[in-house]
Amino acid sequence: MKRLVAWAVLLLGCLYFLLPLIGMTEFSLKMRRGEYSFDAYARVFEDPRFWETFSYSLTLAAATIVFGVLLVVPTAYWVRLKLPQARPIIEFITLLPLVIPAIVIVFGYIRLYNTSSFLPLTGSALGTDILLTMGYATLALPYMYRAVDTGLRTIDVATLTEAAQSLGAGWFTILARIILPNVLVAVLSGAFLTLAIVIGEFTMAALLNRPAFGPFMQLLGANRAYEPPALAVIAFAITWGCMGLIQLVTRFSKHERAKA
Amino acid sequence: MAFLDLTNLEKIFGTNRVVKDFSLGIEKGEFVSLLGPSGCGKTTVLRMVAGFEMPTSGGISIDGQDVTDQRANQRNIGMMFQAYALFPNMTVADNVAFGLKVKGVPRAEREARVKEMLELIGLPELGTRFPFQLSGGQQQRVALARALAPRPRVLLLDEPLSALDAKVRVSLRNEIRDIQRELGITTIFVTHDQEEAMSISDRIVVMNGGIAEQVGAPFEIYNNPNTRFVAGFVGTLNMLTAKVEDAATGTVTVDGQPLRLGKPVTAAKGATVTLALRPEAIRLGRAEGREVVLPATVAEVNFLGSVIRIKARVAGTVVALDTFNRPDQPPPPLGSPTEISFAAADAIVLPD
Numbered sequence: 001m002k003r004l005v006a007w008a009v010l011l012l013g014c015l016y017f018l019l020p021l022i023g024m025t026e027f028s029l030k031m032r033r034g035e036y037s038f039d040a041y042a043r044v045f046e047d048p049r050f051w052e053t054f055s056y057s058l059t060l061a062a063a064t065i066v067f068g069v070l071l072v073v074p075t076a077y078w079v080r081l082k083l084p085q086a087r088p089i090i091e092f093i094t095l096l097p098l099v100i101p102a103i104v105i106v107f108g109y110i111r112l113y114n115t116s117s118f119l120p121l122t123g124s125a126l127g128t129d130i131l132l133t134m135g136y137a138t139l140a141l142p143y144m145y146r147a148v149d150t151g152l153r154t155i156d157v158a159t160l161t162e163a164a165q166s167l168g169a170g171w172f173t174i175l176a177r178i179i180l181p182n183v184l185v186a187v188l189s190g191a192f193l194t195l196a197i198v199i200g201e202f203t204m205a206a207l208l209n210r211p212a213f214g215p216f217m218q219l220l221g222a223n224r225a226y227e228p229p230a231l232a233v234i235a236f237a238i239t240w241g242c243m244g245l246i247q248l249v250t251r252f253s254k255h256e257r258a259k260a
Numbered sequence: 261m262a263f264l265d266l267t268n269l270e271k272i273f274g275t276n277r278v279v280k281d282f283s284l285g286i287e288k289g290e291f292v293s294l295l296g297p298s299g300c301g302k303t304t305v306l307r308m309v310a311g312f313e314m315p316t317s318g319g320i321s322i323d324g325q326d327v328t329d330q331r332a333n334q335r336n337i338g339m340m341f342q343a344y345a346l347f348p349n350m351t352v353a354d355n356v357a358f359g360l361k362v363k364g365v366p367r368a369e370r371e372a373r374v375k376e377m378l379e380l381i382g383l384p385e386l387g388t389r390f391p392f393q394l395s396g397g398q399q400q401r402v403a404l405a406r407a408l409a410p411r412p413r414v415l416l417l418d419e420p421l422s423a424l425d426a427k428v429r430v431s432l433r434n435e436i437r438d439i440q441r442e443l444g445i446t447t448i449f450v451t452h453d454q455e456e457a458m459s460i461s462d463r464i465v466v467m468n469g470g471i472a473e474q475v476g477a478p479f480e481i482y483n484n485p486n487t488r489f490v491a492g493f494v495g496t497l498n499m500l501t502a503k504v505e506d507a508a509t510g511t512v513t514v515d516g517q518p519l520r521l522g523k524p525v526t527a528a529k530g531a532t533v534t535l536a537l538r539p540e541a542i543r544l545g546r547a548e549g550r551e552v553v554l555p556a557t558v559a560e561v562n563f564l565g566s567v568i569r570i571k572a573r574v575a576g577t578v579v580a581l582d583t584f585n586r587p588d589q590p591p592p593p594l595g596s597p598t599e600i601s602f603a604a605a606d607a608i609v610l611p612d
């Protein structure tokens with residue numbers, strides 16, 4: 001009886017997630033009257049703005065990941081090594097982006113870095129891109145930090161550091177040769193999550209007026225009927241692809257297998 | 261001046277004085293063990309030598325050079341940890357090569373050295389394995405090779421054997437000692453296992469509460485312990501309470517029976533002193549040259565193979581004594597009345 005209820009709940013949950021997806025996918029295939037076709041997808045892929053915004057967001061995602069890794073890995077390492085008592089505070093800080101809406105962050109940025117400020121980042125395209133990257137890194141911080149911190153938990157950070165130091169290694173060597181490779185899987189899973197967030201992000205890109213993928217999806221959605229669901233399916237495919245990659249990386253990492 | 265000199269080292273964590281006025285000189289090529297119970301400050305001394313802890317006061321010099329203010333990665337000291345601490349992302353060969361790579365040793369020379377090191381530890385075939393594919397003993401041997409590859413001036417080992425099982429522990433400690441002798445590397449070995457320390461050390465430093473209680477060769481420490489703590493911590497010791505009769509001639513009584521220790525006692529007449537006796541100094545029954553004879557009852561018999569350890573009730577306490585196994589002489593039955601004998605000269609007098 002209990003099992004039956006459990007299965008029923010599971011089924012209900014699946015339906016709750018799958019039905020809208022199926023409906024959306026089905027609708028995206030119905031551009032041609034009376035038969036299924038990929039016309040909507042073809043239209044999306046033909047649109048040069050799709051490729052422009054997509055590659056723009058991809059570039060920014062890469063920049064965000066690099067910046068995030070450079071920020072989070074040394075920080076999480078240092079906190080574990082030297083300031084374990086500060087961990088709750090750091091964790092709280094990394095959780096803040098989940099509580100503070102992106103719109104608040106971006107308005108703060110505009111206030112602080114506008115053209116008449118001490119650091120007029122919004123004055124140039126590159127400056128705004130830097131700002132946007134910082135914003136994305138903030139949004140991704142909770143996921144990135146958690147992933148890396150979990151990765152660090154699987155190794156004996158203090159002893160490995162001391163072993164490396166006694167062999168003559170400095171901080172940079174320790175981070176690059178020992179810490180980073182050992183948390184690489186965690187870093188990559190954080191990176192793919194970051195990618196998924198950046199590709200879909202709308203608020204920051206729109207308010208900073210940059211040609212990102214999120215605003216493009218919104219624009220398309222407001223003006224077309226069949227293309228938006230097609231785009232949504234593509235976005236889902238990208239996200240799921242990222243998740244699949246996380247799995248793959250975890251599976252194929254040689255020395256990581258030992259810990260599992 | 262010794263090769264490695266520790267002078268008046270002190271370490272205070274908060275209000276906790278963990279190492280107190282610790283001085284020690286170690287000669288080049290010497291193998292010295294720090295022996296003491298858990299929490300007595302052994303690791304802290306070692307970590308100060310390695311450069312992981314800054315002494316609160318005091319100094320460390322190696323080969324005449326003051327290294328007290330040097331960072332750990334500048335000291336050229338090899339270290340081996342209890343937890344192996346191999347880099348899990350690198351193969352065995354890469355682990356061993358790490359210190360050489362950091363030093364900028366050219367590739368060909370590096371590879372030759374790695375090969376030499378793997379042969380030294382008897383694992384020439386395992387260069388391409390990852391640490392998780394090795395047993396504990398193999399991992400610890402790789403850790404030794406890694407520590408030795410950059411030719412460190414000093415080798416530090418912090419309880420490197422305690423995570424291993426008993427058989428491996430004994431064979432590996434002999435292997436470590438052989439390699440240490442072969443390379444002639446100055447070594448400090450930390451352990452809480454007195455048997456381990458005695459079997460492989462040139463000298464032992466017995467530590468208690470952050471203080472070096474006694475420094476000496478294993479033979480000396482075992483036979484002439486300076487303090488009650490050293491006597492009790494190193495080896496098994498039987499304690500008998502004795503009353504002083506004549507301090508100058510060293511005459512005391514045990515259980516009413518007079519015995520002459522043959523050396524003066526520093527205690528007043530009528531005071532009690534403790535006589536400590538090693539198990540091997542006591543015989544079951546009477547024996548030639550063992551003039552002190554006390555009545556006893558057999559309380560426990562442990563057959564250990566070559567040695568039989570017997571516990572006997574004597575003068576209100578229980579003493580342990582060892583006899584060698586002899587096929588023609590079965591161990592005495594429990595509860596049987598007997599006698600024990602020892603030479604007064606073997607008794608160690610411990611001040612109260």
Ligand SMILES: Nc1ncnc2c1ncn2[C@@H]1O[C@H](COP(=O)(O)OP(=O)(O)O)[C@@H](O)[C@H]1O
Nearest residue numbers: 273276278296297298299300301302303304305
């Ligand atoms: N980093 C530290 N901070 C505070 N106390 C410490 C620290 N390291 C060691 N201690 C304390 O110093 C004492 C000696 O420790 P340790 O040198 O590790 O002893 P041992 O290695 O002989 O077991 C212990 O009481 C321990 O709690």
Ligand SMILES: [Mg+2]
Nearest residue numbers: 299302303304
């Ligand atoms: Mg210790």
